[in-house]
Amino acid sequence: MSVIEQAGKARVAAIELGAATRTVKDAALLLMADRLVERAGDIVAANEVDVRNGRANGLTESVIDRLALTPERVAAMADGLRQMAALPDPVGEVVRGSTLANGLELRQIRVPFGVVGIIYEGRPNVTADAAGICLKSGNAALLRGSSSALSSNAAIVSVLRKAVADAGLPADAVQLLDATTRDSVKELMRARGLVDVLIPRGGASLIRTVVEESTVPVIETGVGNCHVYVDEHADLDKALAVVLNSKTQRLSTCNTAESLLVHAAVAPAFLPRVLEALHGKGVTVHGDAAFAAASADVVAATDDDWGTEYLSADISARVVDSLDDALDHIRVHGSGHTEAIVSESVAATRRFVSRVDAAAVMVNASTRFTDGGEFGFGAEIGISTQKLHARGPMGLPELTSTKYVVTGDGHVRP
Amino acid sequence: MSVIEQAGKARVAAIELGAATRTVKDAALLLMADRLVERAGDIVAANEVDVRNGRANGLTESVIDRLALTPERVAAMADGLRQMAALPDPVGEVVRGSTLANGLELRQIRVPFGVVGIIYEGRPNVTADAAGICLKSGNAALLRGSSSALSSNAAIVSVLRKAVADAGLPADAVQLLDATTRDSVKELMRARGLVDVLIPRGGASLIRTVVEESTVPVIETGVGNCHVYVDEHADLDKALAVVLNSKTQRLSTCNTAESLLVHAAVAPAFLPRVLEALHGKGVTVHGDAAFAAASADVVAATDDDWGTEYLSADISARVVDSLDDALDHIRVHGSGHTEAIVSESVAATRRFVSRVDAAAVMVNASTRFTDGGEFGFGAEIGISTQKLHARGPMGLPELTSTKYVVTGDGHVRP
Incomplete structure (x- = not known):
């Protein structure tokens, strides 16, 4: 399936997800956590394929260490999802509100972006983290991981999608993009109108490429001198x-x-x-x-x-x-x-x-x-070094936009 | 002077402007307003050149009407600046704050972007408006108006720069870019690192071009179906x-x-x-x-x-x-x-x-x-139709970013 087709499915899923209550979303997160633990054996087995291929491809031991999963590491991923369930839901927060002179009620309300694309490197725990933080903030996630974690990510996303569906939310809220080709990154960067925001996590050259070439709005993360x-x-x-x-x-x-x-x-x-x-x-x-x-x-x-x-x-x-x-x-x-x-x-x-x-x-x-955990945000998708939208550690509220809701009684402008 | 050189000067000016107090900024806005009124004759004379050229170039009467200035329209521009002086300063607002478990004091504080580029069409009143809203929010402005308003914009910006300098702020906080060539738009779109945000105001094709080609973060405005x-x-x-x-x-x-x-x-x-x-x-x-x-x-x-x-x-x-x-x-x-x-x-x-x-x-x-004035924001730079950073009418707070300030007593991470 092309990235554009996947993004189209994500947009449809985002409508349901954006209107889902906190209760439903938290239940999904807890189910995702339980299923990861239940299926830890399959996930670790899938990961062993990646580790074997990585060694054959000459990855360094420090890269292998970031790639490798154990039952304990899978349990830690599940704990991360449970902690996300415990965080307040940013969606629906009234950011500001007033009654205008003419009696119109003005409310600025936090809403999900819709579809969030995340491009990241070898660590498979990011897959569960990113899926969880997007789901909690009401966003459908398009996850483009590393080819080195192909098998691990496929196993993890398969478990997560099943859990999301079993919790009554659309499975397409969590989708993995093809990591075997750079084309999927290129398609993602040009999917303006289908993808609302793109977050590249990784080395300076990846981030520079995305910033230079993306027509989808980007949140730049990570380089720190x-x-x-x-x-x-x-x-x-x-x-x-x-x-x-x-x-x-x-x-x-x-x-x-x-x-x-x-x-x-x-x-x-x-x-x-x-x-x-x-x-x-x-x-x-x-x-x-x-x-x-x-x-x-x-x-x-x-x-x-x-x-x-x-x-x-x-x-x-x-x-x-x-x-x-x-x-x-x-x-x-x-x-x-x-x-x-x-x-x-x-x-x-x-x-x-x-x-x-x-x-x-x-x-x-x-x-x-400078860290979302240290700042008390509970979950972090990255540290923004740009000034637009989010700056510094990005937690759940930084994965949302707002919408003005104006309620009247047949009001017209004189 | 190239756009890059102008942007470099804007960056230097932005340091002083970003640290300027509300008192100084408001005094500058009031002086800008007074000087526009004092020099209304020169501005209207400069505008007559544009109107004459516009007629010769076959602009329609409705476009000429938007372009034309009278002493009354100049006075209205001055009133706009005076109203901006009366609005609260967004800079320095503590957006959130807490004391962390380890005693660190965390504050998220509103700060200016730095340098804001604005690309707009024929109406010369936008020049004063945009300069004022940028100055009040602590941002240096790079103004790229229409070639049809060349002479008017030059006269207005000359008056404004003198007033800014006389108020003790750097004149380069307000700069006009060359409107005789599309190259200045192209340079502006590639000035990432020098320009913090770009706001195109105008027709759908201008906005599409900027969104497609800019590496500087863009706030999309205006198309409304x-x-x-x-x-x-x-x-x-x-x-x-x-x-x-x-x-x-x-x-x-x-x-x-x-x-x-x-x-x-x-x-x-x-x-x-x-x-x-x-x-x-x-x-x-x-x-x-x-x-x-x-x-x-x-x-x-x-x-x-x-x-x-x-x-x-x-x-x-x-x-x-x-x-x-x-x-x-x-x-x-x-x-x-x-x-x-x-x-x-x-x-x-x-x-x-x-x-x-x-x-x-x-x-x-x-x-x-849906309008900044109707919503009670006092000043508006445009209506954002994107989800990143600002959505809907953009007032002064939407022209700022934030900065985390963390104060300790020799705190280190265990």
Whole structure:
């Protein structure tokens, strides 16, 4: 079946799903969870095919690890769906409302988008996650996973579709697109009018392609060249903790710090401490002249380093003469994801917060906190780095649009 | 100067403008208004050049009328800016906030987009309007008007830039792009990273081009194939009033009704009345067989009529067998702008409201009410017919994004 045909079926399913009550949707989510656990054996068996093919195709062990499923991992997917059932339904929320001077009742009400396309990489747990978050927010999901997870995704989606149908909702609310060809991505990107929004999750090149070529509105996610700026008024103990945690708590996430900026006034005191700590954690520091002078282990930074999202045990580092120099550096090299300042000065943090252009600004806190779970959103489909519609961690409300409902009694415009 | 260079200047200006207080921005708006009035003579003189050229180029008198400025029309532009100064500042509004379990203070704060590009047609008053709404919402504006208003727009923008600078804000917050070439539109559409959002205002073909070709995120505005559905439970007096007002209160706006759907149960009673009234107002009815049977003045509708936004004294008309048939018809032919139902039945209006996919749904009210002014928003940059970011009339808050600000005391993730 073509993507266009599948999208047409999704549109029809979206009408029923959009009008479904929370009770029905939550029952479907719980059934989806139960069935995943019941069918865990089949899913793990299907996954073994992908893992075998992956090894034969030379995938690295870290990629295989993200791909591999165990009964425990399937149970975790089911738990994710159960947690989604417990979250409030965004659909139907009255966002604003008033009675106009002429007596018309104006209500702005949260409604589903309709059909959401999600393009993602190798992890099969994303399949259940994305299906669940779309269903809870009333959207039909078109899932375009990785070819490396072909067999796993087919097994998972087959179980989920059966559960959705058994719960009384249209099975076409959850559909898997052909992952064996790039054509399905191309068709999806041109399905304006059938698909309401496209969310690419994955590497920078996938996201760039979708942004460049899609006529369907896109929510851009994920690339993070995050900075920690240590101000002249920083508490250096806090600064050390924030830098270390931002860089090393997990190396390969989009909210990991990739660049360190230190005010010149605290550089003599802070550089030796932070370098020792980073080196102790196995981090390679790509530093400017001031950093290089502070330790023989510092690698001289090139211009490319400032814009690099390493996703590894590397960090670029530079001494700046002022807070405004730090802001200028971030303006040029930042990716609009998360920027942190460590400072005890109200004036400095006010200026940094108001002038830095990013989805999230951390004041005396690790960049790693930019996360739907940490923010208390319960479920997350990704972290938007664009300014339109959603910015930062996207939970259920970010997967909805609104509709104005205006009620009168034969009102006409004079 | 190239669009890219202008966009670069806009980005720099946007930093200052984004951090400007309401007091400073409102003072700038009031000064812009005063200066427009003071310099009305020069502006009208510049406009006369455009009007003369327009006549020489064979523009129709209705286009000339939209283009022409008088001292009174300049004064109205100034009044628009003064009204904007009186509106609340959306920037800095705390959209949501909480203290997380670990003590982190989470705030989602409204911030300007940064740089907004607006592409519009011949009316020079849009220049002042768009500059004002962007300035109030903290955004630098790149204005790409029509070549037919070249001289008028240059005069207006020159006055506005001087006022902005005299009020202590960067003049580059308001810039006019070259309207003599399509290249400026193309450059604007490819200026991703420099321009945050693009709003095309104008005809369907302009909007389609921008949606297809822009890599800058777009907010789609304006095309309206709006329906009025007269339900079997309608009060036919209200139905008549709503149909007439929706179609004839103003013929050429996007919220004008273009199609009438009547439930078969009330067709015998309603068709003669509505046809007489529409014909009395000079409206040509393009009807199905049932309508054609009711009056010799009805023109037989072709398949093309159902999807046509006439913007003229024409309406398509059809009898449907049920509310669901009306919903199906609207699903196929509607443009997602405004759909109206006339009915006294709670069940019918609930079903229509929840199932129709449009920016605005009118219950017993004219489609003409979908308007920022009517909704009480005070200022409007257009009516969005897309679902991402903004849907329906867009006021000041719709010209902003948000930023998460997270404040801690050296917090790190365990």
